[in-house]
Amino acid sequence: MNKLILDDLVARKINQGIQLLQGQDFKNFSLNDQVVGLYNSKQDFLGTAYLSSQNKGIGWLISRDQVHLDEDFFIDLLTRARQKRQAYENDELTTAYRLFNQEGDHLGGLSIDRYGSYALFSWYNSYIYSLRDVIIAAFKQVYPELLGGYEKIRFKGLTYESAHCYGQEAPDTFTILENGVHYRVFLDDGLMTGIFLDQHEVRLSLINGLALGKSVLNMFSYTAAFSIAAAMGGASDTTSVDLAKRSRELSRAHFEANSLDLTHHQLMVMDVFDYYRYAKRRGLSYDLIILDPPSFARNKKQTFSVVKDYHKLISQAVEILNPEGTIIASTNASNVSVEQFQQELEKGFGRIKHRYLDLKQLPADFTVNKADKRSNYLKVYTIKVE
CATH class of the missing domain: 3.40.50.150 (Vaccinia Virus protein VP39)
Structure with a gap:
């Protein structure tokens, strides 16, 4: 794992809880699409981050600890996110809501939504996309009851925006519930879903x-x-x-x-x-x-x-x-x-x-x-x- 030495201002942001790494904070920056250890000018370890350019910045802090981005890591991350959303899971009047929300769930660059019996993954940069197989494998362990998944590509560089990525395919359009109201949605038609x-x-x-x-x-x-x-x-x-x-x-x-x-x-x-x-x-x-x-x-x-x-x-x-x-x-x-x-x-x-x-x-x-x-x-x- 490469070391990334931060100046005092950026180190202070990390210590304050900021997870987003921004390009203007780094001079002559050339690293991309990799995991790095963050250190301050005194060589104190600050956390594990990954680097990958997207519209918001150049990378994200993942953890204040040294971690490995394997299936067990993502199972733990997704399980903790699921526990936060038990009220939505138990609400019979709502079948569509967010399951995982980027830095709010400690992994910037990834969001996952539930639409009825299907999951929708949004990948915001090329590095997080490179982990899609291990993330989807972990997701299937945490949400075995969901029938299948779709993905949206929210960064430049690939030839498609939307695709089916695992399990059963959803109908072209289907109905979800939100607060007892029906909405017609679609998961494989560009970046939108209908709501x-x-x-x-x-x-x-x-x-x-x-x-x-x-x-x-x-x-x-x-x-x-x-x-x-x-x-x-x-x-x-x-x-x-x-x-x-x-x-x-x-x-x-x-x-x-x-x-x-x-x-x-x-x-x-x-x-x-x-x-x-x-x-x-x-x-x-x-x-x-x-x-x-x-x-x-x-x-x-x-x-x-x-x-x-x-x-x-x-x-x-x-x-x-x-x-x-x-x-x-x-x-x-x-x-x-x-x-x-x-x-x-x-x-x-x-x-x-x-x-x-x-x-x-x-x-x-x-x-x-x-x-x-x-x-x-x-x-x-x-x-x-x-």
């Missing part, structure tokens, strides 16, 4: 009364999962807006899975800023507006960045919001802190009176590294406009 599991607490709030009797506008709706939850929670009507043409077909599948008539539920294929103009021209307004944009998006007309442009979503949403209306403002941008996000929201509201009712971050199945705020990337504010 973002990290938002299940937000959807639960819509089911449990937040949407009751309200007209709901769901922007950047993808497969309209928020709209389904709102409809199941008694919304009077919903409108789901997304630029992707396929969003209509995928959204309709969720409505059909819950036997919901589309009479009071519109699916609009349109740019969200175009829809704002469309709604204003027609005098449309809503009691509840949900904003959950991607961190960065580009179309033929413009680009959108959470860091620079979120305030525009807020200022235009307020213009079509009914009196005493509510906005759910969400972002999954890990480079935007809670404080920065709130500042961007305040910029959008300007002098309009409003109050923050709730802040949700990642749910318990998406365990986080409490020493590193960046690992708790989700920020969802519920805001009452007065």
Whole structure:
């Protein structure tokens, strides 16, 4: 095992509990795709890490001890992760949730989700991908009851994004339960699955009364999962807006899975800023507006960045919001802190009176590294406009 000597600043980060190794902290760095021992300038051992470039950094601390990444290591890691999630496992109303969440479960670069009787592995760098066989073997020991597994390749360099990786193959689409609501999902069609599991607490709030009797506008709706939850929670009507043409077909599948008539539920294929103009021209307004944009998006007309442009979503949403209306403002941008996000929201509201009712971050199945705020990337504010 190679030694990696850290300067005092980086060693201090490791001692504070930071697991992510970042390129700017290392000069003339050339090592990649290997396990290394981390040492401080005094040659004191700090921990075992692996190096492999990905979009977040150049590697991850694995353990403060010297460890071997064999099947027994992964069995222990996955068993401890399973024990944390017993409440989800025992919940008959939910069959899809996260089983293993990167650094929150002490192995950055890997996440594993459960979709009914199937597992979905996401590999975020080439080194963790090189361990896939031993990780899957360990997973089968810890979760023998699951029928099969799929994988998503979330780094550059391979010729495919999605594949079946072990056991029985799932149907092309099938139904999972979340908070008692049915959603149609797919595991072998690009990087998406039909639902973002990290938002299940937000959807639960819509089911449990937040949407009751309200007209709901769901922007950047993808497969309209928020709209389904709102409809199941008694919304009077919903409108789901997304630029992707396929969003209509995928959204309709969720409505059909819950036997919901589309009479009071519109699916609009349109740019969200175009829809704002469309709604204003027609005098449309809503009691509840949900904003959950991607961190960065580009179309033929413009680009959108959470860091620079979120305030525009807020200022235009307020213009079509009914009196005493509510906005759910969400972002999954890990480079935007809670404080920065709130500042961007305040910029959008300007002098309009409003109050923050709730802040949700990642749910318990998406365990986080409490020493590193960046690992708790989700920020969802519920805001009452007065």
